[in-house]
Amino acid sequence: MKAKRMDKKQLLQAAFESFMQKDFTKACSLFEKMLHLDPQDKSAKLGVILCDLAKEDEEEASALFDFYMILKEEKEQEPEERVIEMVEALDNSQEDFHNLIEEGKESIFLQEGISYKDFKIVVEDRGGFKRAFEDIMYSTKVIITQKSDFFDFIENLIEHGFTDMVYSYLEDASKLYPTDNRLQKFVEKLQSEKQ
Secondary structure: OOOOOOOHHHHHHHHHHHHHHOHHHHHHHHHHHHHHHOOOOHHHHHHHHHHHHHOHHHHHHHHHHHHHHHHHHOOOOHHHHHHHHHHHHHHHHHHHHHHHHHHHHOOOOOOOOHHHHHHHHHHHOOHHHHHHHHHOOOOOEEEEOOOEEEEEHHHHHHHHOOOOOOOHHHHHHHHHHHHHHHHHHHHHHHHHHHH
């Protein structure tokens, strides 16, 4: 008796498991089989894209996959499209960065990350702080050189629910600005929001 062929759900589950085990070759093969069965399956399309990205940057691909799983758990609309947009934005910013280096011009994306001023442009472009920060948090750092920008950034992180990150920022900031009362106010605000 022949073994029963995997149905689409089982195939997708096996592909996800292979990806999580960092067997990207097997995962890609399974995602491609899934696309053969259903060319419109968005999860399989995203899986192939992330497997391809993993060849260049395994850590980045895994981080984006984790983010995708979180979006699915939170029942976000079209999580696949959102992560694909992030991959495309990452590709475009890397391409722009390389083009600008070749032309000898200064890039808005610094080698270590993006300046806070340019991050604010991304916020406007994405329609809000939360969306912009989620889109870049796995791919680049926000570089803050002004104290006022730092406090604005912290305020936005708290306001948009990134409280775990705020604690580490505040810990570092207390070494830089040990006498600034605003740091204590941020800690108090975080504690009051937990209650």
